[in-house]
Amino acid sequence: MRGLESRQRRPQWAAFVIAAGLAAMALALLMDAAGQKQDGGYAGVGPGDVPRMVAYGLLVLSGLTVVAGFRGALPEPEVQNKGPVLWILTGLGLQLVLLHWAGFAIAGAMLFGLTARGFGKGPLWLTVGVGFLVALGIHGVFDGLLNLNLPAGPVERLVFGG
Amino acid sequence: MKHVLLGAAMAVALAVPAYAQDYTIMAPAAPGGGWDGTARSIQEVMQAEGIAPSVEVINVPGAGGTVGLAQFAADSAGDPTKLIVGGYVMVGAILTNGSPVSLKDVTPIARLTGDTEAIVVPASSDIMTINDLVEKMKADPGSVSWAGGSAGGADHILVGLLAKSAGVDPTKINYVAYSGGGEALAAILGNQVTAGVSSIGEFSEQVKAGTMRLLAVSSDARLEGVDAPTLKEAGYDVVLQNWRMVAAAPGITDEQKAKIAADIEKLNASAGWNTMLATKGWSNTYLAGDAFTAQLEADIAATDAILRDIGLVK
Amino acid sequence: MESFNLLMQGLSVALDPMILLYALIGVTLGTVVGVLPGIGPALTVALLLPVTYGLDPAGSLIMFAGIYYGGMYGGSTTSILLNTPGESASIVTAIEGNQMARKGRAGPALATAAIGSFVAGLVATLLLAFLAPQVVKLALTLGPREYFALMVLAFVTVSATFGDSALRGLTSLFIGLALACVGIDGLTGAARLTYGVPQLMDGIETTTLAVALFAIGEAFAVAAVVAPPDGMHQIKGRVTMAAEDWRRSWKSWIRGTFIGFPIGAMPAGGADVASFLSYATEKKLAEKPEEFGHGAIEGVAGPEAANNAAAAGTLVPLLTLGLPTTATAAIMLAGFQQFGLQPGPLLFVTNAELVWGLIASLLIANVMLVVLNLPLIGLWIRLLSIPRHWLYAGILLxxxxxxxxxxxxxxxxxxxxxxxxxxxxxxLYGYPVAPVVVGLILGPMAEQQLRRALAIAQGDWSTLVSTPVSAILLTVAALFLIVPLILRYTGRGAVLAQVAGDED
Structure with missing residues (x-):
């Protein structure tokens, strides 16, 4: 599937975006390297030198990616459903935001529920509800029994105590 | 089922006695390291000796403890149940990392344990005494490569202090940082470097086995059972102890601080704690109150000065 | 024979019923988590490591070994059943294994994988037990310049298997190298690319990167596919191996073991390289090469044995040099440190009991794994019949x-x-994700060893080739770089190209 290389002549914009990303990464490395102590001590290779070499490598790869883009040498991705990706992304984001004040169970429920919804399972109250029970169970097992420290919110404190 | 749990939770909440207080100790390092070990030892002894009914340890690893320290200072202000473990390495890390949060932002309670540093050479080396080593360094600092722990840590600082007291430019030392004691040990044993620095515990087995020669130790006075001079005896005015301490949250009242200090003193006096130290091979260097505060300030000032001399802090 | 006595002593400790129970729990947990798509052994161990905290050292060690083997085996299950390899070493398993599953022969495929893993694990663990002490003696003579040469060799061998697109493989590797620059520079303590964020000081966590790239990236990709892929395959015919399957499998297991162990033991090897080479060998030696690509059992038996043997082999550099050569090994290193075990040349001297306890634990866990899994193959298959939406929701959680x-x-x-x-x-654009993790792991090691070597030699670059070992390693690395190019031009690189083409 992925090995399929389409040999079209139309330039691929994705390749240019990737190349720009690589170049940006190289630029960040070079700028940081410029701010480092340039004296390499007895080694002669200082903290900025290896990042600089990596940056040059990235710049070369960036250039080659541009060439590949003109030749259409990058595999064309299959058509993607954007909906599910957004659902999962929102789920991950909500977990990040909710984790510290709402606790692991509620945050985990959001991630679980929205991911299941992204995979086409509904309704949302059901998937989030299932997620809540699963996350609460995981919290019970890992935090309660196995001493892993998971963030506790009001729910965890209520169910499992302090 | 849920009601049962709920009922039990409420019963527990009501039954907690108000006298002995619970603690949450932050180990600002990953599980397995020295600070984590210290925190977990405190936890074990406090619970076993009945100093506190329930003690929890949380790990916040990163950047020589400064990530944990910053989080502790921000989240625990005014909470007398929160403690953090720290140490000499943290003093250096705060300075080298340019950490916005320092030990001034917490309430240091007491120094608990400490390690002495040791300087060794491979057994096959032609360097016999610490003076030989220093002479070689004086002649050509680059030719003496030192293996030790992370840059800016206690090992690095010791080499810097030694160079300075011997009149060698501390920026000229050829210090090769390794990520751990084991890795540095291998480099020394394999004759890859001229000399090695680490806490004496790391080397003692090798010295006993005759694969390494112990040249000097960093303690104030000679150590029992250790056949090596202190740096002071050898003529270099350098004393260094890699200590560990416990601190409380910022913004607590004097009574709260006194209560915590009393609990820590109880801990230190307990038989369980001293047994624990013996099994772990840590020496008890308990120091509390104003004496500790003064010692801490002196250490911070000295560390700041030497890190500037080495060129790690600008 | 001292090591034999120590091993027996370790085994006798491990035969305590309570210890066996821990082994059973470890293997079960490891398999259950390892069986989830996108979660390979590295991740399984990382996820379940905390489970072992708080047990006594012996119990903790054996549960850890169980989790490790369980995770190793669990990964091949998903390759066979769902064509979603949990990690790079299971990629070739997916080629023939999934074809077998599509033909209703998932049972024999899973069985040959399990027994092959067992045979390889057993032989390789014994090799580890009796050869590792010899390697220790050699290891002490190695210094930063030799380690740097080893790292160069590792980079070259890994990048030589990137397959049909060197551009994309190298791009992935360099992204990993760039990410590796983030954090405090180990030699000078200077903060690089941290932008004042204290959490970045210690660099980017390997586990965070691996979890994100493999599990989360895979979840996005699966969710976004317009036409859902075929899920489970119904089992037709017998679930166990027929006499014919045995006859065709055993030689492959042995060959796989002896390809896997030395490659794994080479600090620059790795389970994935071993599995590629085993696959190529089996294809070459097969009675019916035409079956390859359509469900040849040798193509499952060999690589599965090879990747397990290589995994045991990676413990040689890990235990004797303190050198983690794979993501799994890197996570195991963290696991060992939990037991106060500092892998390195002196491990066998300073921690003899723990090491032999670990080796005994690995043997016991290996037996436990095959005992547990052969009868339960049917059940593991049912675990994967959890509907995709719940499955991936659970994986992300x-x-x-x-x-x-x-x-x-x-x-x-x-x-x-x-x-x-x-x-x-x-x-989406066919960039392999594994090299990013490889770059993140190897990058800082190569850099630090280079700078240490140069510092000790006071900036004299000729130090890098001044010992026979470092000179030979660098020469071998150069050969590795050139030979695949020649092979590719003569057409023999086809297998590697095909394999790495749909690498994930």
């Missing part, structure tokens, strides 16, 4: 659980999301 449990900072979770999206983007 577990994937984040690892990060939250270790370091619940918003920065860490933010990186998880960022790299997850990156993993998805890389899958």
């Amino acid at each position: 577990f994937a984040t659980l690892g990060t939250i449990g270790v370091n619940p900072s918003p920065v860490e979770l933010g990186m998880l999301i960022l790299f997850g999206v990156m993993g998805y983007g890389m899958r």
Whole structure:
């Protein structure tokens, strides 16, 4: 599937975006390297030198990616459903935001529920509800029994105590 | 089922006695390291000796403890149940990392344990005494490569202090940082470097086995059972102890601080704690109150000065 | 014979009923988590490592060994059943194994994988037990310049297997190298690319990157596919191996073991390289080469044995040199440190009991694994019949659980999301994700060894080739770089290209 290389002549914009990303990464490395102590001590290779070499490598790869883009040498991705990706992304984001004040169970429920919804399972109250029970169970097992420290919110404190 | 749990939770909440207080100790390092070990030892002894009914340890690893320290200072202000473990390495890390949060932002309670540093050479080396080593360094600092722990840590600082007291430019030392004691040990044993620095515990087995020669130790006075001079005896005015301490949250009242200090003193006096130290091979260097505060300030000032001399802090 | 006595002593400790129970729990947990798509042995061990905290050392060690073997085996299950390899070493298993499953022969495929893993694990663990002490003696003579040469060799061997697109493989590797620059420079203590964020001081966590790229990226990619892929395959015919299957499998297991162990033991080897080479060998030696690509059992038996033997082999450099050569090994290193075991040349001297306890634990866990899994193959298959929406929701919850449990900072979770999206983007355009993790792991090691070597030699670059070992290693690396190019031009690189073409 992925090995399929389409040999079209139309330039691929994705390749240019990737190349720009690589170049940006190289630029960040070079700028940081410029701010480092340039004296390499007895080694002669200082903290900025290896990042600089990596940056040059990235710049070369960036250039080659541009060439590949003109030749259409990058595999064309299959058509993607954007909906599910957004659902999962929102789920991950909500977990990040909710984790510290709402606790692991509620945050985990959001991630679980929205991911299941992204995979086409509904309704949302059901998937989030299932997620809540699963996350609460995981919290019970890992935090309660196995001493892993998971963030506790009001729910965890209520169910499992302090 | 849920009601049962709920009922039990409420019963527990009501039954907690108000006298002995619970603690949450932050180990600002990953599980397995020295600070984590210290925190977990405190936890074990406090619970076993009945100093506190329930003690929890949380790990916040990163950047020589400064990530944990910053989080502790921000989240625990005014909470007398929160403690953090720290140490000499943290003093250096705060300075080298340019950490916005320092030990001034917490309430240091007491120094608990400490390690002495040791300087060794491979057994096959032609360097016999610490003076030989220093002479070689004086002649050509680059030719003496030192293996030790992370840059800016206690090992690095010791080499810097030694160079300075011997009149060698501390920026000229050829210090090769390794990520751990084991890795540095291998480099020394394999004759890859001229000399090695680490806490004496790391080397003692090798010295006993005759694969390494112990040249000097960093303690104030000679150590029992250790056949090596202190740096002071050898003529270099350098004393260094890699200590560990416990601190409380910022913004607590004097009574709260006194209560915590009393609990820590109880801990230190307990038989369980001293047994624990013996099994772990840590020496008890308990120091509390104003004496500790003064010692801490002196250490911070000295560390700041030497890190500037080495060129790690600008 | 001292090591034999120590091993027997370790085994007798491990035969305590309570210890066996821990082994059973470890193997079960490891398999259950390892069987989830996108979660390879590295991740399984990372996720379940905390489970072993708080047990006594013996119990903790054996549960750890159980989790490790369980995770190793669990990964091949998903390759066979769902064509979703949990990690790079299971990729070739997916080629023939999934074809077998499509033909209703999932049972024999899973069985040959299990027994092959067992045979290889057994032989390789014994080799580890009796050869590792010899390697220790050699290891002490190695210094930074030799280690640097080893790292160069590792880079070359890994990047030589990137397959049909050197551009994309190298791009992935360099992204990994760039990410590796983040954090405090080990030699000078200077902060690089941290932008004042304290959580970045210690660099980017390997586990965070691996979880994000593999599990989260895979979840995005699967969710976004318009036409759902075929899920489970119904089992037709017998679930166990027929006499014919045995006859065709055993030689492959042995060959796989002896290809896997030395390659794994080479600090520059790795289980994935071993499995590629085993696959190529089996294809060459097969009675019916025409079956390859359509469900040849040798193509499952060989690589599965090879990757297990290589995994045991990677313990040689890990235990004797303190050198983690794979992501799994890197995570195991963290596991060992939990037991106060500092891998390195002196491990066998300073921690003899723990080491032999570990080796005994590995043997016991290996037996436990095959005992547990052969009868339960049917059940593992049913675990995967959980509907996809619940399955992936659960996978994501577990994937984040690892990060939250270790370091619940918003920065860490933010990186998880960022790299997850990156993993998805890389899958879209056919960039392999494994080299990113490889770059992140090997990059700092190569850099530090280079700078240490140069510091000791006071800046004299000729030090890098001044010992026979370093000179030979660098020469071998150069050959590795050139030979595949020649092979590719003469057409023999076809297998590697095909294999790495749909690498994930």
